[in-house]
Structure formats: C-alpha cells, structure tokens
Amino acid sequence: MKKQAGIVIAVLVTVLTMGTAFAIQHYASASQPVSEQVTSRVSSSSSTATSSVSRQAATASRTTSKKKATKTKRAATSSHVKRQHQATSRATQTRTSKRHQASSSTKQAQSSHVTRRATQQSSTTKTTKSAIATKKTDTPTVHLVVSGYHKTFYDGRVKINSKSTAFSVLQASKLKLVYQNGVAVYVSSVNGLAENDVKVGSGWKFRVNGKFIDKAANKKAVVKNDTVHWYFTTKGY
The missing domain is CATH 2.170.130.30 (Ferric Hydroxamate Uptake Protein; Chain A, domain 1)
Structure with a gap:
C-alpha cells in the first residue's frame, strides 16, 4: 500500500514538473530560434510520455482496488457459507437430539409397561397363594x-x-x-x-x-x- 502511494506521488510530482517546463518552453519559443523550438517539442513529447506513465499507474491502482474488492467479496462469501454450514450442523444436532429423546421415551414406556406387567403378575401370584392359603386354613x-x-x-x-x-x-x-x-x-x-x-x-x-x-x-x-x-x-x- 505504501509502495503504491509512493508511485502515485512520484507520478504527480513528475507531471507537475513537466507541466511547468512545458509552459516555460511555450512562452520562450516565440522568441527562440527554430532549433530551440525543436527542443521544446521534444520536451513536450517527454511530457506526453510522462502523462502516459501516470495513466498506467492509475490503471494499476484501479486493478489493485478491484483485486481487494474481489478478495473482500470472497471473504464475505466464505463467511456466509460457514454460517450456513453451522446452521445446518445445529439443525442436524437438534434432529438427532429429538430422535434420541423420542427413543428414550419409547424405552421408558416399554420399561414401565414391563414393570406394570411384572407387578400385575406378582399381585396375581400373591392373590392365588393367598387364596390357596385361605383354602388350606378353611x-x-x-x-x-x-x-x-x-x-x-x-x-x-x-x-x-x-x-x-x-x-x-x-x-x-x-x-x-x-x-x-x-x-x-x-x-x-x-x-x-x-x-x-x-x-x-x-x-x-x-x-x-x-x-x-x-x-x-x-x-x-x-x-x-x-x-x-x-x-x-x-x-x-
């Protein structure tokens, strides 16, 4: 980032320097001989080249900005995908927990049913034994x-x-x-x-x-x- 800022500042300084030189040559060309005017045109060409370099630097800066924007977008997309994955994982865990709870409820119901049957059988056995004992007593x-x-x-x-x-x-x-x-x-x-x-x-x-x-x-x-x-x-x- 600092390197790019340095390039831009150097280009601006160059442009200002060349512009100032071009203006001085323009005013001086009216009273100068043809050879001096040629020199002035050469200077003008140099200024044009410098301007071209400035445009290229600006283009490079825009390209860098686009790359940064692309990286930012990718990072945002990755974050969104991660959030979706986390949400899916939580939903799966919730479904698994519900199935486990349902299974536990079923097992508890079966165990309770077995216990009730065992209790009923035990009660029936005790009643039968009591009846036999009563009969014997009678x-x-x-x-x-x-x-x-x-x-x-x-x-x-x-x-x-x-x-x-x-x-x-x-x-x-x-x-x-x-x-x-x-x-x-x-x-x-x-x-x-x-x-x-x-x-x-x-x-x-x-x-x-x-x-x-x-x-x-x-x-x-x-x-x-x-x-x-x-x-x-x-x-x-």
Missing part, C-alpha cells in the same frame, strides 16, 4: 400323634370331615394297622407293634384333647383343631 384338621414304645410313629395334622372319628383319623395317618372291625372297632397293632409285645397286658389306647376315652375309637367323633393321641401302654391305661 379346611378342618386335627392334630394326630401316634406314640409307640419309646418311639413316635406319627406327629402331624390330618384332614377331617363331619363324620370323622378317632379311628378314621388314625387310618388317615397311612400307618399299618391291624384291628377287629365291627360295631366297636378294636385296634390291636400299629406299624408292627402289637398288643402284648412288650409284656402281657400291653396294648393301644387313645386320648382326645388329653382325656382318656372309655369307648370304641369309631364311636368318638372329633372336630376341627382337636388333638388325638394314640399311644402304646404297658400299664393298661
């Missing part, structure tokens, strides 16, 4: 204990109905029984342990709720939550 039972000679043959609960007796409860234990059937049932052996095996007079007796029952086992009715105890005795009672 089923009437009695506590049966069968005691042999220094050994327990059975200890647990047995289901009963409205016709259950102390004898039917013993049958429900699935132990091996030997008995005389009739109007009054008499049990002589339980699980291989028979009367008189330990000594004469030993045999099987039963109690209901801790009380000795002086009647046949098939004649003693039992009800829910009773305790029936069959035992082998060597004392006769």
